[in-house]
Amino acid sequence: APAGGMLDTIILGAGMAGLNTAWLLEQQGQKVMVLEARQRVGGRVFTLLDQPGTPEMGFNAMAAGYGRGIDAAKRAGVELYDVAPRYRAAGGMALVLDGKPLTREQWAASPLNPFPAPFKTAMPWEIVNKIVAAKTPLADWTEWTDPKNAALDVSLRDFLKSQGLSDPAITLAYDTAPYYGTSAFDVSALMLEFNDGFIKTQALAGPQSLAVKGGNSRLPMAMAKLLKGDLLLGKEAVGIVSEADAASVRCADGSTYRAKRIVCALPFAVMRRIKFAPGLSGVQAQAVATLGTQPLSAAFFTIKSRYWDVDTLNPSMWTDGFAGTVQAQLFGTTDSEVTGLMVQGRGTLARYWDRLGKPAALELITHSIEAARPAAKGQISPVTLHSWESEQFSAGAWAVFGPGQVHTLAPTMAAPAGRIHFCGEHTATGARGLEGALESSERVAIEVLSA
Numbered sequence: 001a002p003a004g005g006m007l008d009t010i011i012l013g014a015g016m017a018g019l020n021t022a023w024l025l026e027q028q029g030q031k032v033m034v035l036e037a038r039q040r041v042g043g044r045v046f047t048l049l050d051q052p053g054t055p056e057m058g059f060n061a062m063a064a065g066y067g068r069g070i071d072a073a074k075r076a077g078v079e080l081y082d083v084a085p086r087y088r089a090a091g092g093m094a095l096v097l098d099g100k101p102l103t104r105e106q107w108a109a110s111p112l113n114p115f116p117a118p119f120k121t122a123m124p125w126e127i128v129n130k131i132v133a134a135k136t137p138l139a140d141w142t143e144w145t146d147p148k149n150a151a152l153d154v155s156l157r158d159f160l161k162s163q164g165l166s167d168p169a170i171t172l173a174y175d176t177a178p179y180y181g182t183s184a185f186d187v188s189a190l191m192l193e194f195n196d197g198f199i200k201t202q203a204l205a206g207p208q209s210l211a212v213k214g215g216n217s218r219l220p221m222a223m224a225k226l227l228k229g230d231l232l233l234g235k236e237a238v239g240i241v242s243e244a245d246a247a248s249v250r251c252a253d254g255s256t257y258r259a260k261r262i263v264c265a266l267p268f269a270v271m272r273r274i275k276f277a278p279g280l281s282g283v284q285a286q287a288v289a290t291l292g293t294q295p296l297s298a299a300f301f302t303i304k305s306r307y308w309d310v311d312t313l314n315p316s317m318w319t320d321g322f323a324g325t326v327q328a329q330l331f332g333t334t335d336s337e338v339t340g341l342m343v344q345g346r347g348t349l350a351r352y353w354d355r356l357g358k359p360a361a362l363e364l365i366t367h368s369i370e371a372a373r374p375a376a377k378g379q380i381s382p383v384t385l386h387s388w389e390s391e392q393f394s395a396g397a398w399a400v401f402g403p404g405q406v407h408t409l410a411p412t413m414a415a416p417a418g419r420i421h422f423c424g425e426h427t428a429t430g431a432r433g434l435e436g437a438l439e440s441s442e443r444v445a446i447e448v449l450s451a
């Protein structure tokens with residue numbers, strides 16, 4: 001790297017996208033600096049390293065076809081291992097409706113079951129993905145953002161209705177625990193069709209789910225160590241200026257930094273609080289102001305005894321109550337030891353937990369689990385609750401394109417604005433999640449180098 005002189009590029013955000021952008025630019029001889037608002041790197045990759053089984057509050061696992069993620073792990077010297085056998089050992093989830101457990105057979109025959117004949121025996125959480133996988137009208141999933149697919153950029157609710165699901169069926173199968181938005185009205189069907197294509201393609205690479213030994217946070221921590229330039233923590237960017245021959249960033253602590261270019265590796269929802277000069281315009285301004293993000297909160301519980309051996313119900317549960325979804329964690333030294341429970345609230349439930357506040361929410365979750373299965377009484381202890389939506393430096397778990405937003409925003413929203421460039425999970429078009437964050441860092445690095 002050239003000594004002294006102006007920085008080539010300042011990267012805002014030390015999540016996977018920002019860290020990888022910094023590394024790629026350094027490999028090309030650039031002098032870079034990374035500014036991160038939090039006191040830790042990794043962003044949405046966040047492991048509780050001091051808890052049993054090192055629970056993951058954010059990113060869980062790479063699919064077998066995550067070429068970029070696997071490469072980053074290799075380069076950073078962290079070991080990946082296959083957690084798919086542990087997911088399988090967890091053995092699915094028990095269905096708990098109205099506080100009462102139901103077997104698959106009981107559910108199929110239940111008067112509460114609102115699903116049409118072919119789906120009577122499916123569990124509520126299986127239905128939407130099954131329908132999308134079988135009926136997706138998107139000819140080539142890699143072209144999901146192409147304006148030629150504008151007619152498919154409708155709400156998931158419209159798509160599910162067209163496939164014969166009733167409103168009560170959509171409410172139960174989707175809105176109870178949505179992965180995108182708070183209901184099927186909030187998300188474009190194209191988002192689920194893109195997801196479906198990505199998952200099917202990943203499956204071709206193999207059945208593995210790869211996580212980092214000792215906790216996923218070790219990956220961004222090791223990637224940060226590969227950088228030669230400065231990585232400063234506690235640096236919240238609040239103002240960005242693009243000038244004729246340089247760009248500068250002002251941080252909340254009053255410090256300012258200048259470089260030839262700035263890369264914002266930040267979710268758009270957090271960029272709403274950053275002042276840009278000149279202001280962002282057109283589709284980009286609209287995307288920063290309106291692109292949705294996912295309300296999702298995760299609570300970790302430790303356990304005192306194997307109460308599921310007493311009530312013979314799966315420790316993992318999908319509920320329509322205040323406990324949301326409960327996933328047994330099997331991350332001990334053997335792949336059958338349960339190291340705790342990860343309780344997830346998505347959509348309106350995540351927001352309800354936020355309104356209650358953490359202690360009250362953890363108490364409510366505890367009572368809900370104990371009410372559904374009395375054998376758990378006194379056997380589970382809440383450790384912490386993490387709300388991705390209310391965390392100001394994440395503002396949600398991931399981007400959610402609403403109906404109409406895929407073809408209007410996605411194709412151009414990440415274009416450079418003067419000397420400012422944009423990357424991050426929400427700007428990926430060929431991959432999702434962590435692999436998408438890395439994909440976006442490659443695109444932005446090429447953009448900066450060829451500018």
Ligand SMILES: Cc1cc2nc3c(=O)[nH]c(=O)nc-3n(C[C@H](O)[C@H](O)[C@H](O)COP(=O)(O)OP(=O)(O)OC[C@H]3O[C@@H](n4cnc5c(N)ncnc54)[C@H](O)[C@@H]3O)c2cc1C
Pocket residue numbers: 012013014015016017018035036037038041042043044045057058059060061062235236237238265266267270274296298388392393394396397398423424425426432433434435437
């Ligand atoms: C619960 C959960 C489960 C997930 N599971 C999976 C999974 O199994 N597989 C998968 O592939 N993906 C998964 N993901 C998604 C994956 O974690 C993300 O797509 C990826 O980590 C996003 O990386 P990023 O760099 O784009 O954004 P981030 O990780 O959000 O990085 C942005 C960084 O910018 C920082 N920042 C914010 N504001 C400022 C500011 N003003 N100034 C300076 N810095 C700032 C943040 O602190 C953060 O470090 C999951 C995410 C969540 C939340």
